[in-house]
Amino acid sequence: MSKKVKKIGLMTSGGDSPGMNAAIRAVVRTCAYYHVECVGYYRGFQGMIAGDSIPLNARSVRNIVNQGGTILQSARSKDFLTEEGRKKAAENLRNEGVDAMVLIGGDGTFRGGQVFSKEHKIPVIGVPGTIDNDIFGTHYTIGYDTALNTVVEAIDKIRDTASSHNRLFFVEVMGRDAGFIALNSGIGAGAEEILIPEEDLGMDRLLDSLERSRRAGKTSSIVVVSEGDKIGKNVFELADYVKENLPYYDARVTVLGHIQRGGRPSCFDRVLASRLSVKAVELLLDGKKNLMVGMMNNEIESCSLDQALKGKHNINKDLLRISEILST
Amino acid sequence: MSKKVKKIGLMTSGGDSPGMNAAIRAVVRTCAYYHVECVGYYRGFQGMIAGDSIPLNARSVRNIVNQGGTILQSARSKDFLTEEGRKKAAENLRNEGVDAMVLIGGDGTFRGGQVFSKEHKIPVIGVPGTIDNDIFGTHYTIGYDTALNTVVEAIDKIRDTASSHNRLFFVEVMGRDAGFIALNSGIGAGAEEILIPEEDLGMDRLLDSLERSRRAGKTSSIVVVSEGDKIGKNVFELADYVKENLPYYDARVTVLGHIQRGGRPSCFDRVLASRLSVKAVELLLDGKKNLMVGMMNNEIESCSLDQALKGKHNINKDLLRISEILST
Amino acid sequence: MSKKVKKIGLMTSGGDSPGMNAAIRAVVRTCAYYHVECVGYYRGFQGMIAGDSIPLNARSVRNIVNQGGTILQSARSKDFLTEEGRKKAAENLRNEGVDAMVLIGGDGTFRGGQVFSKEHKIPVIGVPGTIDNDIFGTHYTIGYDTALNTVVEAIDKIRDTASSHNRLFFVEVMGRDAGFIALNSGIGAGAEEILIPEEDLGMDRLLDSLERSRRAGKTSSIVVVSEGDKIGKNVFELADYVKENLPYYDARVTVLGHIQRGGRPSCFDRVLASRLSVKAVELLLDGKKNLMVGMMNNEIESCSLDQALKGKHNINKDLLRISEILST
Amino acid sequence: MSKKVKKIGLMTSGGDSPGMNAAIRAVVRTCAYYHVECVGYYRGFQGMIAGDSIPLNARSVRNIVNQGGTILQSARSKDFLTEEGRKKAAENLRNEGVDAMVLIGGDGTFRGGQVFSKEHKIPVIGVPGTIDNDIFGTHYTIGYDTALNTVVEAIDKIRDTASSHNRLFFVEVMGRDAGFIALNSGIGAGAEEILIPEEDLGMDRLLDSLERSRRAGKTSSIVVVSEGDKIGKNVFELADYVKENLPYYDARVTVLGHIQRGGRPSCFDRVLASRLSVKAVELLLDGKKNLMVGMMNNEIESCSLDQALKGKHNINKDLLRISEILST
Incomplete structure (x- = not known):
């Protein structure tokens, strides 16, 4: 049985996508709703390694639901590919009392998160945020619709x-x-x-x-x-x-x-980001770990990060046929 | 067994919604693709009663995929509620050689279509177009996302x-x-x-x-x-x-x-309208009738008009909970 | 001769309009450029009376050029209509070392500013910000184009x-x-x-x-x-x-x-707000007072607040004729 | 003294710009208002040479005021650089009974129009339509603001x-x-x-x-x-x-x-296009020729095509200074 989560960390990583701020807001507000502390790390894994963080409460995320980009910034991190980098990140989390992480990003983010979680026994939940929609385990990724x-x-x-x-x-x-x-x-x-x-x-x-x-x-x-x-x-x-x-x-x-990559998120992406992120926090509070949340058939579901990384989200090839018919 | 469909009629009815033109375009182009004639009726059932129609070919619908409203216009028709009105409409269709109809609209449109089809043995397929999203048998109606x-x-x-x-x-x-x-x-x-x-x-x-x-x-x-x-x-x-x-x-x-009600349709609505309308024509060509096409779980499906009219599309009440959490 | 201005105060008042944030940014950056301190008062005259202020430097106004509304908020103030209210505001300004004010708003704002300036010998410059465009001395007010x-x-x-x-x-x-x-x-x-x-x-x-x-x-x-x-x-x-x-x-x-009233400002309004606000600060640094800046014939000009308040900006009645011709 | 104008031709030429359709609509409606016939030539000078034209009445231009591009299409014409090409165009105009032309475009359009007008005694008025704003004799060209x-x-x-x-x-x-x-x-x-x-x-x-x-x-x-x-x-x-x-x-x-180049024209461009085009037709009806209409200091003015072509519209270099201050 996992110990009770009291403080959740949060970051955005990889290419930014519209709706990431709506996801950040939802993670923070859900933490506030359940009286759990929340802290944001800047620039994804880089900020975790550098210990560059900011405490976030319900008022910290006002008026961002409609903003493109990510207030926590994003980056790709080479250091996190090393055992040493991940160790440093884990130390920083422990020093801050962070029990679990929500990772908003794509494939690379989830891969890093999975290794990190196994090495350091810190539960992580992935939230799929990328405009490319190429993530298995969700019909839609945050930013794609926008x-x-x-x-x-x-x-x-x-x-x-x-x-x-x-x-x-x-x-x-x-x-x-x-x-x-x-x-x-x-x-x-x-x-x-x-x-x-x-x-x-x-x-x-x-x-x-x-x-x-x-x-x-x-x-x-x-x-x-x-x-x-x-x-x-x-x-x-x-x-x-x-x-x-x-x-x-x-x-x-x-x-x-x-x-x-930029621009105000569509309503679809804002609602999707909100629903996925509420679920991500609730899963952590429920003792779950190493999952990715996704929207399948209009419902919020989850699968293991392993499945998400091994599976392939295929395009609907029938759309090629539709395109041919419509360009008659 | 139904006789082969050679000419398909088309109309938009009820409140207009963004994406109706994308639906019109897709019906017309699909007819062209399958070498079937296509004719549009103006102002929904009113135009069918008045015999107010226009032949449509692939070029007639250029540059409308991104336009709000409906080039065929829309109306609510009291006359179609009468047996006499529907009889007049059926005569007009027969005179023009129209074998089957695609009806783009909401509940009222489908109800009219169902009665009409039973009385006059003219196959109809409904395409759900309304901003209200309150149609059973589809997760999304055309115009709702926009x-x-x-x-x-x-x-x-x-x-x-x-x-x-x-x-x-x-x-x-x-x-x-x-x-x-x-x-x-x-x-x-x-x-x-x-x-x-x-x-x-x-x-x-x-x-x-x-x-x-x-x-x-x-x-x-x-x-x-x-x-x-x-x-x-x-x-x-x-x-x-x-x-x-x-x-x-x-x-x-x-x-x-x-x-x-207005404005350029979102990409979601344009793709939805296109997919539903291609399917509607293909169902008619396949001898089907009195169905409504819909998108369920990201796939294009169909159900009987009867089901569509009797069922109720419920909101996802979990969203009320999400809303409460997020307004913390 | 006026003494040298070392610290400029800034506020937005009356109905908010798109481009007010671009104006705030331009005032603050111009102060930074000329090495003058800058402080913002919240909610217009209300904040001046309440002493509710925030120091602003070049970095405080990043990423607001494209935001609707006003980060300094706006309000209409009854207290400022009283001598006592204005006296309280003047004291607050003096205590903070504010030598001069930039007032972004409409008629009511300028009227208040004029009385205030006369009573308390604090130079003010008005920047016309209102969607209504009904200010004499400028062809365009900030927010009107948007x-x-x-x-x-x-x-x-x-x-x-x-x-x-x-x-x-x-x-x-x-x-x-x-x-x-x-x-x-x-x-x-x-x-x-x-x-x-x-x-x-x-x-x-x-x-x-x-x-x-x-x-x-x-x-x-x-x-x-x-x-x-x-x-x-x-x-x-x-x-x-x-x-x-x-x-x-x-x-x-x-x-x-x-x-x-809301929404991202158009390019026109952003450039207008920027040009007017740079000029407003430069006029204060140049020892000028009680003027309104405006754009006349594509050039930035200024007139006395008195003129601005007494004059009337008339619509171009020829446009009624144009409208009649075009609705032929 | 010029003979009375009874039929006005119209074309768009050079790179298209948003608001050209608003200009077309205004030319056509102004002709209708003054009971003068109007005919549009496709693809600029090319259509004049080819005699590719369409009669336009008030109803022909409904619902285009907000559309990007140009319904008359545009092109650059090499043939019009030759005397022979221009002669062919003049013959076509005479055969159609076109007494005068409104030319919507930029420098190249006006240069062609000027030569043509001198050679064939057909009055032309230029309307500046280009996103580049680089035309002398107007502060704003149609499409620039958009x-x-x-x-x-x-x-x-x-x-x-x-x-x-x-x-x-x-x-x-x-x-x-x-x-x-x-x-x-x-x-x-x-x-x-x-x-x-x-x-x-x-x-x-x-x-x-x-x-x-x-x-x-x-x-x-x-x-x-x-x-x-x-x-x-x-x-x-x-x-x-x-x-x-x-x-x-x-x-x-x-x-x-x-x-x-594309997109729905801004309100500014629609009003500008409308005002310039009403004036263009009224100048022709008033017996004027070989002028360009422009907006100077918010008023609609005109200058000779010669001036428009020889003059240079300079940028306001003070804006470079503004830019430097604002990027502090």
């Missing part, structure tokens, strides 16, 4: 100019290993083609499809390309190849970049 | 001024019979209290809670009130009662009103 | 639903004494009619115009109504009157309310 | 992630020859440095400034770079140089690209 809205709004703007000039636009979106953002934003924005890492359709199919679009009377086209797409070496080469082969197209490239 | 974002953006703005002036704001949101919008937007906007039709907490509890907030050091507060809330007769009376009993509060009322 | 964007976005949403349902919408916007918001947002939103305090067109003309719109083939209409409009007693009565006389219209009312 | 808002919203998002990760971001914005967008959006977004074509501050000053920012306690920084900036060959080289010399900075680059 990123989709940011991307479709950007493509809506690009569509204005594409339509006005009869142009072909290649729009690169985030997603090095997974096509979630590309696939869903591509359907949402009415893209003519969507290129994702999970499917290498080949250059020829792309040319065919663009050629077909033109014959069908489309005078402008949007191709959404995931960072990790396999067809071209990168989006600029892709555009060059198309320009060479379909010279009647005035092709342009836009790389959306870091605007996808 | 409405939530519209509401939290509005409350974010009100929060700016509430915080600057130490005020208490009562914000009335849509939802005559169901608290979905109030509950989720309230959590998303960090409201201190949420009043919904499903729960009559009583005036005393509200006063207690506001009193407690103030003592906890909160200098401004937001109370989100569903139209159909049972505590006060209406939001203005509610505010007056609070002002009388808690005179230190400078209480104000904002009724968000019709801005909640 | 409010216009908020209003047109809201009306764009209402237009979606108006077009979908063939409805007539009356949209009430802020502006008790001046029609700036109604007139400009009405043109921006493509309103069919605009009713402002400066012009009582009479009910008959409104009915005529709506009747004409309908005959011209317009199936939906938006009427933007300034709070201070003189035709009806209020917007609800106005709508009722139109419904009685033009029964074919399905008329609805939306009161936009406090969302108009 | 582009500024798009840029500051994007940088606000980047700021979220920059602050969360202690990063340095280089954000490239449009403006090959003029720093209007960079300078104003940079101040609006609170950028630490702004690099524009008009000022080559030199690499050393940039390094000094960033170094100073860091010592002043700033943990993240935004540098806004105009496309046409002269310091580095391009923004990527600039970032590389900084990384080499200030290795403690985690520097990133974002090129905002074409999202700056």
Whole structure:
């Protein structure tokens, strides 16, 4: 049986995502609700190693539910990959009286947390926060929905100019290993083609499809390309190849970049972050450890960090079919 | 066995919702993809009775995926409640060679469609489009997610001024019979209290809670009130009662009103509308009838219109608990 | 000759407006740039009377340039209308070593500041911050441009639903004494009619115009109504009157309310707030007093508080003509 | 004396900008108001040469006031640089009975229009529509204000992630020859440095400034770079140089690209476009020709196309000083 948790630590790690502040707020307020102390560590594992922390009470997190980024800041930590780094972090937690940690982040965060927890017997619960949605054990990660809205709004703007000039636009979106953002934003924005890492359709199919679009009377086209797409070496080469082969197209490239990580979280992400984080604290108070909370089928569930790390969250390939039908 | 469907009719009915145009586009493009004719009726059942229709092809629906409202317009029809009205509609459909209908709307739309289909042997499929999310058989209706974002953006703005002036704001949101919008937007906007039709907490509890907030050091507060809330007769009376009993509060009322129905659909609503509508057409082509398509657990499913109309989509009452914890 | 200013006080007063935080930031950073101390008073004159202040340095105002509301909060103060209240404020300022004040607000703020300055020989400079734009001596007040964007976005949403349902919408916007918001947002939103305090067109003309719109083939209409409009007693009565006389219209009312005060400031308002506030501090450092800074013809100018208070900023009546032409 | 104008042609040319549709609507409605026929040419000079036109009446332009892009599309035309091309265009206009043209666009558009008008005695009026704001004879061009808002919203998002990760971001914005967008959006977004074509501050000053920012306690920084900036060959080289010399900075680059051209126009741009376009038509009806309309000191004025083309619209260099003060 675990001893009773009296003080919970909290950090955000990895790439920041919209809704992380809503998650921080929910962790802090849930601690306050259950009369448990709460302390935040800055810059993820880095702050745990450096002992860079701040006590947080219910009033510390006012007016942040709607802010992008993370007030606790985030970082990737090389030191935490070493036994020595993790030992230092554990000492700092013990010195502050922290009994358990809530870790908000992605795969790398959970991997670090798992090793740390096993070595130092400090219970951790992971909360999935990343715009990439590539975490097993949850249908949605915090920030993903907001990123989709940011991307479709950007493509809506690009569509204005594409339509006005009869142009072909290649729009690169985030997603090095997974096509979630590309696939869903591509359907949402009415893209003519969507290129994702999970499917290498080949250059020829792309040319065919663009050629077909033109014959069908489309005078402008949007191709959404995931960072990790396999067809071209990168989006600029892709555009060059198309320009060479379909010279009647005035092709342009836009790389959306870091605007996808920021911005006010959508209502969906705020509610998701809130529900996951309340659950994370309640699990710790209930003596649970080394779990990740997730939303499966609209319910808040949990799975072991082990499962979360070993499993793979696959895209719904039926969406590729939907995209093809809709670009008729 | 049903005869093969060659021409599909399409309409939007009831209160409009963001994403209806994405649904229209998806119905039309899916018809084009399967080489089936498609015709749109204006103003819902009214247009079917009046024979007010327009042939739609893949190019007719360009650049509407991101537009609010419905290009086919919407209306509530008294005439369709009469046998004679429905008979006239059926004649018009037969004259145009329309074999089956896709009906985009809410409860009232499906009820009309069900009667019509039984009387005149014309297969119909319902697509749930309403901001209220109060339809059984789908976790999400088209437009609900966008409405939530519209509401939290509005409350974010009100929060700016509430915080600057130490005020208490009562914000009335849509939802005559169901608290979905109030509950989720309230959590998303960090409201201190949420009043919904499903729960009559009583005036005393509200006063207690506001009193407690103030003592906890909160200098401004937001109370989100569903139209159909049972505590006060209406939001203005509610505010007056609070002002009388808690005179230190400078209480104000904002009724968000019709801005909640409009606006560019969120990515979520566009993808949802697209997936549901592709499925609706495919079901008709597959000989199915009198079903409603819905998204259950992230998958597109269908149930009978009968089930959809008899069932009740309940709010997740756990969210009330979450809200209470977060307003600590 | 005035003695050298070494410490500048700062407050925001009256209704808050988007861009006030950008103004606060600019005052504080300009003080830092010129190595002058800066202190902020909370809740306008109230905080001056209560001695409720906070020292502000360049880092205190990070990341607020894009926030709505005012971090110094705002209030209307009855106590400051009394000699005693103002005396108390002057004592507090002297005790803190504050030599001069920057007052961000509207008419009421400047009136209070003028009396205060005369009584207590403390130089003040006014910075016009109000969404109403009704200040003489500046073409634009801080927050007005943002409010216009908020209003047109809201009306764009209402237009979606108006077009979908063939409805007539009356949209009430802020502006008790001046029609700036109604007139400009009405043109921006493509309103069919605009009713402002400066012009009582009479009910008959409104009915005529709506009747004409309908005959011209317009199936939906938006009427933007300034709070201070003189035709009806209020917007609800106005709508009722139109419904009685033009029964074919399905008329609805939306009161936009406090969302108009909040929200992230537009680029225009941020730049305006920055330029005005830099100038305000530089004027004080230059020994000037009892002036209001303003933007006239794209240049930052100043006039006496006296002029600002006695003058009247008139709407450009040519815009009424433009509106009539455009609603053809 | 010019003969009476009975039919006005209209086109949009050059890079599209938000508000062009509001301008189109205003031209068309003003023609309708004065009972003059109106015809739109597609794709600028290209459509005039090809005789690709559409008659436009008051109802043709409904619901476009809030749409980005241009319903008449835009293009750059090489053929119009030839005498033959222009002759063909003039013949088409005469065949359609078009007496005069309104040209919405930038420098290139006006240059073409001026030559055309002289050769073929067809009066033209230019309406300045470009996001770059680099037109002499108007303080604001249509689309500029919207582009500024798009840029500051994007940088606000980047700021979220920059602050969360202690990063340095280089954000490239449009403006090959003029720093209007960079300078104003940079101040609006609170950028630490702004690099524009008009000022080559030199690499050393940039390094000094960033170094100073860091010592002043700033943990993240935004540098806004105009496309046409002269310091580095391009923004990527600039970032590389900084990384080499200030290795403690985690520097990133974002090129905002074409999202700056699209999007719903701000209220400012809609009103500006409306006022300029009403004036353009009224000048033609008044027998005027070869003028450009502009907004100078909040009033609608006009100057000769010659002046507009020969003059230079300079940035307000005082804004560089403001920027330096505010990044203290």
